[in-house]
Amino acid sequence: MNLSFFDQFTSPCLLGIPLILISMLFPALLLPSPNNRWITNRLSTLQLWLFHLITKQLMIPLNKNGHKWALLLTSLMTLLLTINLLGLLPYTFTPTTQLSMNMALAFPLWLATLLTGLRNQPSIALGHLLPEGTPTPLIPALIMIETTSLLIRPLALGVRLTANLTAGHLLIQLISTATTALLPIMPTISLLTALILFLLTILEVAVAMIQAYVFVLLLSLYLQENI
Amino acid sequence: MAQPPVPLKDMKLMDVKLGQLPTWLAMRDYTPGGIVGAVRRGYDRYYNKYINVRKGGLGGISMLLASYVVISYIWSYSHIKHDRHRRYH
Numbered sequence: 307m308n309l310s311f312f313d314q315f316t317s318p319c320l321l322g323i324p325l326i327l328i329s330m331l332f333p334a335l336l337l338p339s340p341n342n343r344w345i346t347n348r349l350s351t352l353q354l355w356l357f358h359l360i361t362k363q364l365m366i367p368l369n370k371n372g373h374k375w376a377l378l379l380t381s382l383m384t385l386l387l388t389i390n391l392l393g394l395l396p397y398t399f400t401p402t403t404q405l406s407m408n409m410a411l412a413f414p415l416w417l418a419t420l421l422t423g424l425r426n427q428p429s430i431a432l433g434h435l436l437p438e439g440t441p442t443p444l445i446p447a448l449i450m451i452e453t454t455s456l457l458i459r460p461l462a463l464g465v466r467l468t469a470n471l472t473a474g475h476l477l478i479q480l481i482s483t484a485t486t487a488l489l490p491i492m493p494t495i496s497l498l499t500a501l502i503l504f505l506l507t508i509l510e511v512a513v514a515m516i517q518a519y520v521f522v523l524l525l526s527l528y529l530q531e532n533i
Numbered sequence: 534m535a536q537p538p539v540p541l542k543d544m545k546l547m548d549v550k551l552g553q554l555p556t557w558l559a560m561r562d563y564t565p566g567g568i569v570g571a572v573r574r575g576y577d578r579y580y581n582k583y584i585n586v587r588k589g590g591l592g593g594i595s596m597l598l599a600s601y602v603v604i605s606y607i608w609s610y611s612h613i614k615h616d617r618h619r620r621y622h
Binding site: 313316318320325328329332335336338346347348349392395396397398399 | 576580584585586587588589593594597598601602604605606607608609611612613
């Protein structure tokens with residue numbers, strides 16, 4: 307049987323149901339829907355505070371029209387945050403390590419921002435393809451460069467999230483393998499590796515949160531240009 | 534204490550006599566809507582007992598996360614069991 311470090315990224319099935327389904331549904335259990343009490347339980351209060359923080363941060367640079375995207379962007383941020391952080395628990399599966407899922411999130415949303423811009427203000431949206439103040443001989447080249455950079459955005463969004471999370475999980479697996487393999491041979495080196503593993507885990511928690519934030523922030527940026 | 538004559542299929546599990554258990558199980562609602570309702574009732578019981586309290590602590594959420602880890606382990610057992618006796622992982 308082939309053994310590789312990428313085995314952790316295949317979603318195992320039990321009774322025909324893949325684990326990714328449970329991983330996608332579980333965050334719903336962690337986020338209770340608010341009831342209409344004035345003072346709710348601690349979890350709801352924390353959650354409400356977090357959502358207010360996120361929504362305020364995302365909506366400040368957007369104009370009135372952009373505020374229609376508040377629900378979408380905040381829920382996307384919450385989904386990515388919970389999925390990424392839950393993936394750091396042992397034996398769990400992280401759906402955002404799959405490129406298919408991230409492209410499915412990135413591509414339609416990016417396309418929505420692009421089409422909104424082209425529909426509502428086509429000349430301004432196309433005008434973004436040429437920065438102000440470029441010298442005239444450079445215009446054709448720059449337009450092609452800007453078009454390429456525009457079209458590569460969904461790819462970049464999806465691949466960025468996938469690569470960051472996959473690399474993090476792989477690193478954790480590699481370094482923990484090294485730690486356990488070195489333990490009977492050179493315990494001091496194993497201790498050093500365990501220290502690296504500890505720091506790496508802290509980094510991974512940070513990366514999980516940052517990557518979710520970056521994804522949604524970039525989307526809101528693309529929205530700002532186009533709405 | 535005399536129990537009110539409740540029909541069998543509406544009785545709670547703890548009130549069902551042992552001999553009536555297969556009948557009770559057969560009469561439960563196994564449609565997708567029924568299963569979703571059962572999961573929701575179970576979750577509501579857990580939520581109202583451990584999380585929706587005035588001074589809930591870390592325990593309520595930790596039990597959820599721990600059960601998530603255990604369920605993930607069970608789900609991936611057939612995949613992981615090959616690593617049990619390997620020398621090089």
